[in-house]
Amino acid sequence: MFSNFFFFTLLAFSSALSIPRTTSGVQQVATFDDLIALPALSQVNPVGVYKGLKYNSLNVLQAGTAVKAQSGANVAANSITGTILTGGPSISASTVKSFDLQNLYFGCAANTLQSAASVPQQCTIAFTAFKAGSSVAYDTINAQFNPDNAVSSKMTQVKFPSSWTKLGNVEISVVQATTTELLNALLIDNVSYKSYSS
Numbered sequence: 001m002f003s004n005f006f007f008f009t010l011l012a013f014s015s016a017l018s019i020p021r022t023t024s025g026v027q028q029v030a031t032f033d034d035l036i037a038l039p040a041l042s043q044v045n046p047v048g049v050y051k052g053l054k055y056n057s058l059n060v061l062q063a064g065t066a067v068k069a070q071s072g073a074n075v076a077a078n079s080i081t082g083t084i085l086t087g088g089p090s091i092s093a094s095t096v097k098s099f100d101l102q103n104l105y106f107g108c109a110a111n112t113l114q115s116a117a118s119v120p121q122q123c124t125i126a127f128t129a130f131k132a133g134s135s136v137a138y139d140t141i142n143a144q145f146n147p148d149n150a151v152s153s154k155m156t157q158v159k160f161p162s163s164w165t166k167l168g169n170v171e172i173s174v175v176q177a178t179t180t181e182l183l184n185a186l187l188i189d190n191v192s193y194k195s196y197s198s
């Protein structure tokens, strides 16, 4: 009897507490550092669903030195192999209803089997936002990565427009890179967003 009462009180209390969470969203930073990473860019290690969002065609990678991780050792990385098998990279709402994408860090590298042997590469990346429940592109922005060093570069931050709220999906594509070979790796870290569970 007492335990039932206690349980209901707890339930009522916790659901009351969760109301402001669902309306105002939960601030998140995806660093991928708590995921198991392999040292080589590999299709066998997809990020999958992480902190509410699904990372399509993005694998957990230990960044190495070509493009340095923004935090910890791990980044999310796309390789051409992964793209061919699973479509272009995208970040979409999975276990949450929608998200406001605020900013992320990215860089490009020559894609070698050993990430330690790769080099940073200039590139332009297009980010295309889709509002939750819509299959019509809402907005696209391009962001450029210019390595600050020829062998070991920091990532570049891209800040998204404040109108990029309540998104369902963001598609990512390489629109230009220094080499015309399809041997590019795109590395992403510290994805900052607010997620909404309703």
Ligand SMILES: *[C@@H]1O[C@H](CO)[C@@H](O)[C@H](O)[C@H]1NC(C)=O
Pocket (backbone or CB within 6 Å): 029, 031, 070, 071, 190
């Ligand atoms: C990246 O995220 C980590 C973990 O939240 C944080 O400590 C670090 O300051 C962030 N770096 C930048 C440049 O935002």
